[in-house]
Amino acid sequence: MKNPKKQWIALSLLTLMLVKAWVLPLLYLDFEIRRDYIIANLCVNRDKPMMHCDGKCYLAKRIAEAKEKEARQAENDYLSHLLYQVMDNSQAVYSAPPVAFAVRMPVNYQYKSPFAARNAVADIFHPPLV
Known part of the structure; x- marks a missing residue:
């Protein structure tokens, strides 16, 4: 059985x-x-x-107000999103251990970037591999 309260909330949010x-x-x-009232009075x-x-x-004034209000709302949403990210405590910030206790070992990474420049013609035109 469907919950009419949830349907009402969903319909309200959709509206x-x-x-x-x-x-x-x-x-x-x-x-x-x-139009007639606006021409006569407004x-x-x-x-x-x-x-x-x-x-x-x-009409132009009302459209400009609506666009300005939308821009202000978008700016407020962006700023509130940034503030939320800064104030989010769910991701704890971990600092490195003190230098006296750290064991320093060199780490060598072997990584070849897929975005490295290459010669596409050399990949196509080469002798067959036997």
Whole structure:
């Protein structure tokens, strides 16, 4: 039996994500629905009918505000992510043992990088191996 509470929470979160993704299209829809009211009351150039603004100034201002708010939110998310990484205590920082107790032995690594430059023509055109 499915839990209706979990379904309600999932549906609510999905709705919030869709609203966030559809902010700009919803602004355009709001503008088209309320165009007459915006032209009559909210337009900056309503006193200058010869400009034929028709509320586009109001729409441009609302779009600029939405983009600025989204940029601010992205910046805050990035900064909070950085702070979380710095303050994360789940990964303990281990320091090297004191020098007096450390046994120093040379370590030789044999590693060939796959990104090393090579001559592709020499790999193809060579005598066959017997």
